[in-house]
Amino acid sequence: MEQSTIKTLDAGLTEALRVDPAKTGEAARPRREMNLPGALGDQARAPRRIAGGFAGLSEDLDRRMRDWRNMLRVLDQQRPQLEAAELQYDAAYETLAKIVPQAQDTGKALKAMIATTKAGDISEDLAGQFSRNLKALEELEAVAENLTTTMLHLRSSWEQYARSIIKAQKMRDVVGGDNA
Secondary structure (H helix, E strand, C coil): CHHHHHHHHHHHHHHHHCCHHHHCCCCCCCCCCCCCCCCCCHCCCCCCCCCCCCHHHHHHHHHHHHHHHHHHHHHHHHHHHHHHHHHHHHHHHHHHHHHHHHHHHHHHHHHHHHHHHCCCCCCCHHHHHHHHHHHHHHHHHHHHHHHHHHHHHHHHHHHHHHHHHHHHHHHHHHHHHHHC
């Protein structure tokens, strides 16, 4: 920064800190902008009052920093849970893909045996085929229950993660809004 810019800034800040708008009646009048040459341009102006003073500003910044740190911790904790839930869901679907053909095959074999038995051929083990089909259907039911539970866990994890992301976005928007 040029030496003249520093002097202008120093003079403007000194004036802003000395003047109490409440005592001078200046609070009702529009504020003047402090013109700064150089990179900051004509848009920069020093605040007339800092709510809570420098201690209030420091406390606000500390609070925001804690909020961001906490949000980072929450997201760091939720991300592995979400990834684990996705892996469980994928594994459950792979198991389903294996058991469905088995259940269908035992069902087709049972249907064929029933048809041959109706035709008078009782040489095949119909009771054994009923048992195999029942076992395949029970496995299918267990996989379906596991898949349902896994899907609900995945949904819950996604909803928690999405809420955290939305909250972080709102925090970012507030910070962006303060700077705009």
